Amino acid sequence: MTASARPDARRNASPHLYGRETAAIAGVLEGGQYGHSDVTEEFERRIADFLGVPEAVAVASGTAALHTALLASGIGPGREVIVPSMTFCATVQAILAVGATPRFVDIDPATLCVSDQLLMDAVTDKTAAVLPVLFGGRPIDLRVIREELDERGVVVIEDAAHAFGSRHGTRRVGADGALTCFSFGPVKNLTCGQGGMVIPRTPAEADTIRRIRLLGVVQSQGERANTTSYRVDGFGLRYQLSAINAAVGLVQLDGFQATEDARRHLWRTYRDALAPLDGVTLVDVDVEHAVPHLCQVRVPNRDEVFANLRGRDIGVGVHYPPNHLQPAFAAWHRCLPATEQAGEEILSLPFHQHLTETDIDRVVTSLEQALKSVGGS
Structure with missing residues (x-):
């Protein structure tokens, strides 16, 4: 894989291969x-x-x-x-x-x-x-x-x-x-x-x-x-x-031990970089025991922040829209307030083993700018 082809913060997720x-x-x-x-x-x-x-x-x-x-x-x-x-x-x-x-x-x-x-x-x-x-x-x-x-x-x-x-x-x-x-x-x-x-x-x-x-x-x-x-x-x-x-x-x-170490390191790097941001809550994965699959935050005005970050070429995603609100599952709808609120706030940040600390800094800086832009400050 060439340097120019390396998946970066433009991708929300990407497979990591070990070359064999x-x-x-x-x-x-x-x-x-x-x-x-x-x-x-x-x-x-x-x-x-x-x-x-x-x-x-x-x-x-x-x-x-x-x-x-x-x-x-x-x-x-x-x-x-x-x-x-x-x-x-x-x-x-x-x-x-x-x-x-x-x-x-x-x-x-x-x-x-x-x-x-x-x-x-x-x-x-x-x-x-x-x-x-x-x-x-x-x-x-x-x-x-x-x-x-x-x-x-x-x-x-x-x-x-x-x-x-x-x-x-x-x-x-x-x-x-x-x-x-x-x-x-x-x-x-x-x-x-x-x-x-x-x-x-x-x-x-x-x-x-x-x-x-x-x-x-x-x-x-x-x-x-x-x-x-x-x-x-x-x-x-x-x-x-x-x-x-x-x-x-x-x-x-x-290669899984390397995967385990890398994903925990990335999640902790995000945690430290996100700590100073007001209005952002990192979803806890229990990183001491988990091999993280996602790095998610909760933000106000999520849809606007999502669009703003996409406009900045940051590969954010949403995992997942609540299923009880899906048309296919409407017959089993129940009122689930915590799920519904999370469904309006969660944002998945780019998270894969190709990311560098520079990539993470760019994601977090862009998130800070998006929050300010959406909030009008």
């Missing part, structure tokens, strides 16, 4: 096994080792991970899934894909994450699962309420799309017993180009997830090669992760 991904892809292409293969299975083993869990099941995307986890949990029509409105629409679409009903809940305005109490207060007799979102990479410790939810037959499914590598105490997210879903999309902390992972709670659950991701077929690809037939035990989808994507993920995993 192209060779890894070429190796798969030369080997001739492009779909699910031993490369995919090696990626699963490596992720399981990294997280300190017995098994990890790779799927085609983070959305596929959520959909598969819900299916594996037996969640379907007539049941509710409690979910914060402040998330990407994929979380809600996965709930609808199994025929369940989303029950939107509010968030802690300081973290943009749902709290234990908000989850528990929303549980009804129809609740089949709670689906907390680890927003921006911030870990949520749900161990206290999970015992009570287990007793009530309510499954905890973590949407950890933003949170690969983050920790609960000394343990990585995914290693504390919840059914956890990761995304390895283009701009996630670890990218496969596109991909996802489900962390099952039991061997039986792992087997169910594997069957679902392979169209309900019981036998593995290797087993099917040695028989004249195969058996389909139930509903399934073609959700396998290709060897091409897994090869990229393996390289990314090798």
